[in-house]
Amino acid sequence: MAGFDTHFTTATVTGIGSIGAGYLLFHLPLEYSYLYLGMAMVGGILPDVDEPNSIPFRTFKYIGAGLGSIALLQLGVKHWSVGIGIGIGLGAYFLLLFLIGFFQSFTRHRGIFHSIPMGVFGGIGLVDIGYYLFHFPVLVSYGIGGFFLVGFFTHLLLDELYSLKIGWDKGISIKKRRSFGTAFKFKSELYPTIFLYSAIGGELFLFMAIG
Numbered sequence: 001m002a003g004f005d006t007h008f009t010t011a012t013v014t015g016i017g018s019i020g021a022g023y024l025l026f027h028l029p030l031e032y033s034y035l036y037l038g039m040a041m042v043g044g045i046l047p048d049v050d051e052p053n054s055i056p057f058r059t060f061k062y063i064g065a066g067l068g069s070i071a072l073l074q075l076g077v078k079h080w081s082v083g084i085g086i087g088i089g090l091g092a093y094f095l096l097l098f099l100i101g102f103f104q105s106f107t108r109h110r111g112i113f114h115s116i117p118m119g120v121f122g123g124i125g126l127v128d129i130g131y132y133l134f135h136f137p138v139l140v141s142y143g144i145g146g147f148f149l150v151g152f153f154t155h156l157l158l159d160e161l162y163s164l165k166i167g168w169d170k171g172i173s174i175k176k177r178r179s180f181g182t183a184f185k186f187k188s189e190l191y192p193t194i195f196l197y198s199a200i201g202g203e204l205f206l207f208m209a210i211g
């Protein structure tokens with residue numbers, strides 16, 4: 001399988017290429033490019049986040065919980081008061097840490113985090129969050145989710161390519177390693193899989209209402 005550095009670089013390279021293509025094809029607003037590239041990088045590293053207590057996992061856990069709680073703090077301050085906003089933000093931080101840990105306790109390496117539904121869940125979820133929570137323009141919201149997907153699926157593809165052994169044996173020969181077929185999958189552990197598909201259903205509901 002491809003390593004951490006390879007995944008980061010591949011996500012960045014495909015991210016830069018697809019940001020250019022997005023501008024050319026859809027006039028994607030370029031002032032949000034940092035965000036697009038950030039999302040591609042997050043997507044590119046997320047599938048391997050489930051290695052127990054790995055640095056990527058812990059980084060994701062704390063940054064993810066922190067960003068989630070700040071989003072809720074903003075909502076609280078906007079709709080109620082600063083005090084309530086801080087309270088909701090703090091509560092959300094510890095709740096998110098707990099939920100991420102709980103989710104992780106079910107998974108093994110190359111488990112649910114390394115699956116197609118996880119990518120779809122993240123991509124649609126980010127479009128919803130960008131549009132409804134941060135009030136980004138529609139196109140920018142699509143961009144945020146879309147570049148996450150670009151990074152995520154590039155990671156899965158790269159892992160599958162690494163599990164092919166390409167050589168020469170009276171013509172080109174392609175052999176499959178044992179890990180072939182474990183990167184692209186539609187399901188993994190039972191409960192997280194059920195949870196993800198139901199969550200995608202909820203996200204799609206919001207997604208359809210955009211625009």
Ligand SMILES: [Zn+2]
Nearest residue numbers: 001047048159
């Ligand atoms: Zn991987």
